[in-house]
Amino acid sequence: MPETTDVVIVGGGLEGCATAWALTRRGVTDVTVLERRTVGSGGTGKSSGIVRCHYGVASLAAMATQALEFFEEHGAEIGFRQAGYVVGVGPENVEALRKSMAAQRAVGVRTEDIDRAEVAEMLPAADLSPFAAFAWEERGGYGDAYQTAQKFAALARAGGARIRQSTPVAEVLVDSGRAIGVQLADGSTISAGTVVVAAGPWSVGLLAPHGIDLPITVHREQIVLIDPGEDLGDAPVLSDLVSLQYVRPESGGQLLFGNSDLSQLHEADPDDYSDQAEPDFIELAVEKVAARFPGWSNASITSTYAGCYDVTPDFNPVISRTQIGSLVVAAGFSGHGFKISPSVGELVADLVVDGRSSLPHVPESDFRLSRFAEGDLLLSPHPYAGAGQMR
Template identity: 70%
Template sequence: MAEVVIVGGGLEGVAAAWALSSRGITDVVVCERHTVGSGGTGKSSGIVRCHYGVTSLAAMADAALDVFENAADVLGADVGFRQTGYVVGVGAPNVAALRASLADQRAVGVRTEEIGRDDVARLWPGAYLDDFAAFAWEPRGGYGDAYRTAQAFAAAARAAGVRIRQATPVHDVLVDAGRVTGVRLADGETISAGTVVVAAGPWSVPLLAAHGVELPIVVHREAIVVIDPGQPLGDVPVFSDLVSLQYVRAEGVGGVLFGNSDLATLEPADPDAYLDRATEDFLDGCAQKLSHRFPGWGDATVTSTYAGCYDVTPDFNPVISATPIDGLIVAAGFSGHGFKISPSVGELVADLVTGGASRWPRSDFRLSRFSEGALLRSPHPYVGAGEMR
């Protein structure tokens, strides 16, 4: 028996457990089918930015920075956050959208500004920048380690009294007369609870569907490539290139992590059985983009590749919401945004559990927006890269 059961020990589930424990709600059980952070969390590229046209996401990402910057004090652990800064560049069709988005971000407290080509040339020596028309800069941005962050959330919650059960898959959410009553585990054990939070990424879908609740998620496979650029780069910031539709950041000692920003066409996948590496076509595309943007990397080599899965909603924004079943809450469909907003997600889930007021507009993330046809979209979409902004 517990006051709250959280299904899923990934980043969002343990962030919710931590947030609840921070409010003194510690009669909480987290059920993770494998180990903490073993799903999509461990495949995150870890980008930290507040550059969102959806201002609620921008504000959540900005607040999350307070946790990342002070993780040793807040969580009691180094979570691998490296505050290198974050730069985004756009072509001429997106200049107006960039400037409008920056104004909206500043209005909710984000520290961001437009900078010039010469500034970016100093930040990223050797980058070809002539096809960009405008740039934005976030000095508080950077990258972190989602797996280490999940472990830190879990350890802090456990120290406060939360029970985290690994190798504990949940088979069913139990419902009686329209109200949640707990969960049934795969081995037949039941855990009674007045509140159940389903935060199991793509595996959330069948748990809700069993009770007639549709969670519109497509699982998308996304590859990551780690590169040795063949030359020292120094302390470069994260670079989001919305002309070539790629992003790059430092990785390890002297390496570079490459990610794709073109999600106009999804690659559906089975989250339990997908290709865990980049394909030859993906590597060819990576080489073309990098050789265009960094023409001096003639000796660059690929050191490794891997792949993860995004749980993508129709508007590429998460569901953090109550459901039609009393006491059943869902936090899923993060569509690639989950790491950078995870501390704020935990806070919002705790608000939903307790029924208290929230500093986040919870209606933005309501599940019913899909059936209502009221998708959560940026008012300043970027041509060619609107899905991730």
Template identity: 60%
Template structure:
């Protein structure tokens, strides 16, 4: 625990109503908070308390579409996804239970304007050890026989990618952390941070009680910015609503790889007997209140999705929308997370995952533990400094080295 600061001290603890003192309090019981608690306990930090406003995994984690891929143009993100994927493969051994990971594969297709970027990204990912390769149209057609693929100019395929269950994974991480000594309190909404002088010393809960802590990790998704603003931290994280639709294909389908369609800007994967269809066009974000937003796709969103889906899958003439739901990304201006110390001493942020959170969560927890305990990342390919909050004020956003025209936000 060499990187953890000293405790808040007697002066910070006096007068707490129903208070307690811990080494680390994690605000948020979603997948990033659970991963942080798990990783800290692995490093020997046992006195960890996770405070969740509702129930574990009930926020954005429970709305995740669960895609697992390593296809990123930011090397640190690609390496984090690769590290996490290998943990998903070993979930029962590492976390003690199956987390619903289906290794169906991941296929990304691009138009002519993005072929060079695709080739460069695959080369960079392979240099990191990631199991990915370019494939041709015939190979892609074998994976998705019902799809029209002529407008794609190139494909990349990850055989070890696929999709998982973010909610189950979150609970597996939380249980593993608890077995190692961490505590988790549900229905414990944090309303403010406690400070003494120039440091954060704990948190105040909605019931008036308080927790003093040497370190506070805010991993509260789209609620994170509001929590840290009163202590002078400008965290540019906003809730961005995204609908997901489930399509009844009209005919039995074998499980196929996740298809990331960077021509029509959609992604499609199997979900039981149905297909899950999501949006990859983030050019016009739908900013929302994370406590009050439309939980179903609107008629306009459904129509737009239907047109894209029908153009890509003419081989499914009897397909029909079955249902929909919507969730919120905790998005930053560069669509990459903030992971690191922020503002007053004792405050740490892990938020702004912008739709990437599930697939990199185990590595996020490990990075948080590294930074808190040692002050630097332990992984040679994951640069902790990439995710500094200060990059926004400095005008140095984190961006893909080989962005895709039309879909640069998510790659």
């Protein structure tokens, strides 16, 4: 007999497992998650793990601040450290910063101005002279995306969901305009009342046969880990929108560096790409970190890695019902997925159960798939010069 389930979720990363967790909290317990490898083994495991609410798009800021409750509740279990988050801008972006902060406060984000002297106390080795203004989120910080996915999976299982690993999906099954289940790579099928596709960049190939154009491109994101040569203490996350970089503490006293300049992206095959940073990127990291932290005279590179972003044209996710009945997609997170993942799970669960969002300040229409065909992209009304894509 074919296997049946109320909801089948394709993808056992952060968003798929968060959706299973959220559905069980809504009382939908007959849920099956299908993961082609192991939980969190795809893009989830390569996340840089920043937790922030600093977004110009109000609905994203609202999702991020609501998600903080999950991070704060589970804390050390998911590697969450509430070290705080600082964003610094140059003179050309001060107005955008002020307007963005005001919009964030309107949806519940706790963000405040902080002066140069206060930032210098937290980051004494930094050259802060190029910055004209700073914003501070005391509740921000960083965490471990892999551990977070595992926590979602454990909570979902406790709520009654089933998570099947090493179970690749070959096809979404559709009949008379409605999704009715999936076919697995081994030829077997699972019937379902609702299908949720949360498979990152692999979502594109699953939806395309049904005429659903998911406008996602895959881009390689490189990370460099640095030994600063001194104790970082309780250093916060720093988002440097002057030299376009972000840095945060890492385990063992290291510093994680990422590049915020997304003006030139590097397309990649998510099934075949180098998982190490390239020499020119390492040179860029050295230049940027040395310029911002000239006090680190004994700093050295310790390791590198690379992952992939599934990027949409407006750098914001698709969390949406589709033209196929009973088919919901959650993909294209463009680097935002970790910090909003608890809210993503809740929004997808809302779409499955009610067809609309119950999250305050998060209209489901913001993340609809059709916005791309309509030419109505989800963009910040207060973009930062040089870093508009990620803010």
